[in-house]
Amino acid sequence: MLDAQSLMPGTEGINFYQADPTLEQLLKRHLSPDDYERAHPLLLRMGAVASERMDELAAIADRHGPVLRQYDRRGQRIDEIIFHPAYHELERIVYQDFAIAACTHREDALGWSGRVPQPVKFALAYLGMQAEAGVFCPVSMTDALARVLERYGDPALKQRFLPHLTALTLDELQQxxxxxxxxxxxxxxxxxxxxxxxxxxxxxxxxxxxxxxxxxxxxxxxxxxxxxxxxxxxxxxxxxxxxxxxxxxxxxxxxxxxxxxxxxxxxxxxxxxxxxxxxxxxxxxxxxxxxxxxxxxxxxIQMTEMINLTRLWAAIGSLAAMRRSLLEATVHTQGRIVFGRRLCDHPLMRRQLVDLLLEVEGCAALAFETTAVLERVDRYG
Ligand SMILES: Cc1cc2nc3c(=O)[nH]c(=O)nc-3n(C[C@H](O)[C@H](O)[C@H](O)COP(=O)(O)OP(=O)(O)OC[C@H]3O[C@@H](n4cnc5c(N)ncnc54)[C@H](O)[C@@H]3O)c2cc1C
The missing domain is CATH 2.40.110.20 (Butyryl-CoA Dehydrogenase, subunit A; domain 2)
Structure with missing residues (x-):
C-alpha cells in the first residue's frame, strides 16, 4: 500500500527558492555578484518560511477572513476591522522579519549596507506571495505610498509620516x-x-x-x-x-x-x-x-507614481500564483502513478507542463526585468 505522499504528492517542505532555478538565474542577471551573495541567504530563508509557516497561516487567515465591527456596545460608531491572529502573524513576518515594505526606502534594513535593490525586494515578495497574496496588498501600498511622499510630499509631511511608513517594527508601523x-x-x-x-x-x-x-x-x-x-x-x-x-x-x-x-x-x-x-x-x-x-x-499625475508601483506589485503577485500552480502541478505529476508510470511521463501531460512552464518563465523574465528597470530609475534617475 502506498503512503499518503505517494498517493497524492504535495509541495510540503519544499523550499520555494531552492525549487526555482529560474528565479536564481534572473537575479544573477539583474544583480551585481556582491548583491546576489547578500540576497542569497535571505531568499533561502524566505523560501523556507513561505512554504512552511506562511502557507499554514494563509490557510487559516483565508478561512477566517476579516470582520467589520461598526459599533461598540454603547452604540457608538467605531468601524474597526478584526483580523484572525494568523493574519497578524503574517504581517509580522512580512513587515518585521523581512522588512519588505521598508527595505528599498531605508539604508539599514535586513543588514544590507544601503538600500535593498528593487529586484531583491520583489524576489522576497514573490516567494512570500506563493503562500499568501492577501497580506502583500497592504505591503505594496505601504511601499508605494512612501514612494509618493518621498517624491512629492513637502518636508513637514515627510518628516511626520515617512518614519512610520518605513518602520521596521509592527509597533511603530503605519500601513x-x-x-x-x-x-x-x-x-x-x-x-x-x-x-x-x-x-x-x-x-x-x-x-x-x-x-x-x-x-x-x-x-x-x-x-x-x-x-x-x-x-x-x-x-x-x-x-x-x-x-x-x-x-x-x-x-x-x-x-x-x-x-x-x-x-x-x-x-x-x-x-x-x-x-x-x-x-x-x-x-x-x-x-x-x-x-x-x-x-x-x-x-x-502624482498619484500615478503609486498606481504604477502597485501595478508592478500586482504583476509579481500574479506571477507568484502562476509559479505556485506550476510547482504544485510538477510535484504532483512527478509522484503520481497512473497506468503504470508517472503522470509526468505521459506525453500529453508532459506537453501541458511544458506549456505552463514556458508561460511562467516568460512572465517571470518580463516582471523581473521591470524590477531591474525600476532599480535603474531609482539609482540613476
Ligand atoms: C480585489 C480588488 C481590490 C481593489 N482594491 C482597490 C483599492 O485598494 N483602491 C482602489 O481605488 N480601487 C481598488 N479596486 C478597484 C479597481 O482598481 C477597479 O476595479 C479598476 O480600477 C477598474 O474599475 P471598474 O471596476 O470600475 O471597471 P470599469 O472601469 O468599469 O472597467 C470594466 C472593464 O472595461 C475595461 N475598460 C475600461 N476602460 C477601457 C477602455 N478605454 N478600453 C477598453 N476597455 C476598457 C476594463 O479593463 C475592465 O475590464 C480593487 C479591485 C479589486 C478587484
Whole structure:
C-alpha cells in the first residue's frame, strides 16, 4: 500500500527558492555578484518560511477572513476591522522579519549596507506571495505610498509620516492604502465626485501639523486595506475643472492628531473571491481631515507614481500564483502513478507542463526585468 505522499504528492517542505532555478538565474542577471551573495541567504530563508509557516497561516487567515465591527456596545460608531491572529502573524513576518515594505526606502534594513535593490525586494515578495497574496496588498501600498511622499510630499509631511511608513517594527508601523475607485469611476478616475474644501486658519487642526489642510466629502467604492493608518486619495477642490486635471492628491490619516477617529465611515466589507484574508471595503468620507500632497493641480499625475508601483506589485503577485500552480502541478505529476508510470511521463501531460512552464518563465523574465528597470530609475534617475 502506498503512503499518503505517494498517493497524492504535495509541495510540503519544499523550499520555494531552492525549487526555482529560474528565479536564481534572473537575479544573477539583474544583480551585481556582491548583491546576489547578500540576497542569497535571505531568499533561502524566505523560501523556507513561505512554504512552511506562511502557507499554514494563509490557510487559516483565508478561512477566517476579516470582520467589520461598526459599533461598540454603547452604540457608538467605531468601524474597526478584526483580523484572525494568523493574519497578524503574517504581517509580522512580512513587515518585521523581512522588512519588505521598508527595505528599498531605508539604508539599514535586513543588514544590507544601503538600500535593498528593487529586484531583491520583489524576489522576497514573490516567494512570500506563493503562500499568501492577501497580506502583500497592504505591503505594496505601504511601499508605494512612501514612494509618493518621498517624491512629492513637502518636508513637514515627510518628516511626520515617512518614519512610520518605513518602520521596521509592527509597533511603530503605519500601513498605507489608496482609495481611488468610486462607483462611477474605476478605470475612468476622471469621473471622481469626491470634493475637497480647504480649511481656513480658524479650523486648522493643530499648529504643528503639516499645512495646507483640507476636508473631503465623497464615497469610495473599493478600498483595500480599509483599516490602513494612512490613505492616499483623489478629490476635486471646489471650482477645479472636470476630469483628471481637476483632481488634487490628499493624505487622509485614520486618526486625527489628537487621537480621535477621522471623519469617514466603513459601510461594509467586500465579499471577494481572491485575497480573502485582506479587508477591502466601501467608505464614505464625511468631511474627512486631509493633508494636501504636492502641487494641487498635479494630483492625478502624482498619484500615478503609486498606481504604477502597485501595478508592478500586482504583476509579481500574479506571477507568484502562476509559479505556485506550476510547482504544485510538477510535484504532483512527478509522484503520481497512473497506468503504470508517472503522470509526468505521459506525453500529453508532459506537453501541458511544458506549456505552463514556458508561460511562467516568460512572465517571470518580463516582471523581473521591470524590477531591474525600476532599480535603474531609482539609482540613476
Ligand atoms: C480585489 C480588488 C481590490 C481593489 N482594491 C482597490 C483599492 O485598494 N483602491 C482602489 O481605488 N480601487 C481598488 N479596486 C478597484 C479597481 O482598481 C477597479 O476595479 C479598476 O480600477 C477598474 O474599475 P471598474 O471596476 O470600475 O471597471 P470599469 O472601469 O468599469 O472597467 C470594466 C472593464 O472595461 C475595461 N475598460 C475600461 N476602460 C477601457 C477602455 N478605454 N478600453 C477598453 N476597455 C476598457 C476594463 O479593463 C475592465 O475590464 C480593487 C479591485 C479589486 C478587484
Amino acid at each position: 498605507g492604502a489608496m482609495f481611488l475607485t468610486e462607483r462611477q469611476g474605476g478605470s475612468d478616475v476622471g469621473q471622481t465626485a469626491t470634493v475637497a474644501r480647504r480649511q481656513t486658519d480658524a479650523h486648522k487642526v493643530a499648529e504643528t501639523e503639516p499645512w495646507p489642510q483640507w476636508q473631503l466629502w465623497g464615497e469610495k467604492w473599493f478600498c483595500s486595506n480599509v483599516s490602513a493608518d494612512l490613505i492616499l486619495t483623489l478629490a476635486r477642490p471646489s471650482g477645479a475643472p472636470a476630469g483628471t486635471r481637476g483632481l488634487g492628491l490628499f493624505l487622509v490619516p485614520r486618526r486625527l492628531p489628537d487621537g480621535r477617529r477621522n471623519a469617514y465611515m466603513i459601510n461594509r466589507l467586500k465579499e471577494k473571491l481572491g485575497t480573502r484574508s485582506l479587508a477591502t471595503g466601501e467608505v464614505t468620507l464625511e468631511g474627512a481631515f486631509a493633508y494636501q500632497v504636492g502641487v494641487l493641480e498635479r494630483g492625478f
